[in-house]
Amino acid sequence: MTAAITSEVEHAIERTRNEVAALHAQLVTNGLVVWTGGNVSGRVPGAELFVIKPSGVDYDDLAPDTMILCDLDGAVVPGTPGSDRAPSSDTAAHAFVYRNMPEVGGVVHTHSTYATAWAARGESIPCVITAMADEFGGDIPVGPFAIIGDDSIGRGIVATLRGHRSRAVLMQNHGPFTIGRDARDAVKAAVMLEDVARTVHIARQGGPLIPIPQDAIDSLFARYQGVYGQTPEAVVEHPTDKESD
16 A cells, blocks of 8 residues: 655655656657657655556657556556556556666666667677667666566566666567666666667678677776766856956
8 A cells, every 4th residue: 555645755756747757758759669659657756656657648648647656566546647547558567677676766668679679589789889888888688578467577677687787678579678767867778778779780780790898898887887977066167256466
């Protein structure tokens, strides 16, 4: 049973609804989905809850109040906005990930073309470009075939990614799932996954791929994850005006 929702958690739910609704547009913008397929979910900070897309709803019709609030068993929280709709058919998979990987704050599923093509072959994507080493820390692994409708897909995701540096898995004969520290991070991983899946596919048409040595992969991953970009504390310092002498 879901615990009573405090005002603080209510604010966190509202923020998560807004973020998850907006992030679905990124799936469309980046060409990762067609029609109503695919979904983004986000864990609600400070609560055993997550927000996910409703099933079979056009992307143009998605809004914060159409997002569905679920507990970590995947049950819809009654009496909340969107609770009159059925949640995504992948809800049980997302819920299983959240229950078993507490460090995960966002999950994304797409059927993006190139990543799904690798999944259809049951073939991992080899780490042969530095962007893969940076973002995923190595190969993109393949997860087991599983039927939609229960937590089987979630079990496959967790079994494949637990202890793995990759934030993406190619579920065999199905398509990619990505995880992140929050929903935006998981969407970024989905975008980057499709980019590298396409690039490596094209590269292989031209001849043998050149693997990156493991020590170089480790170095690239550490640099990108620990140094690249701006930290929250980073500020732009401006010279102060000085009194004239």
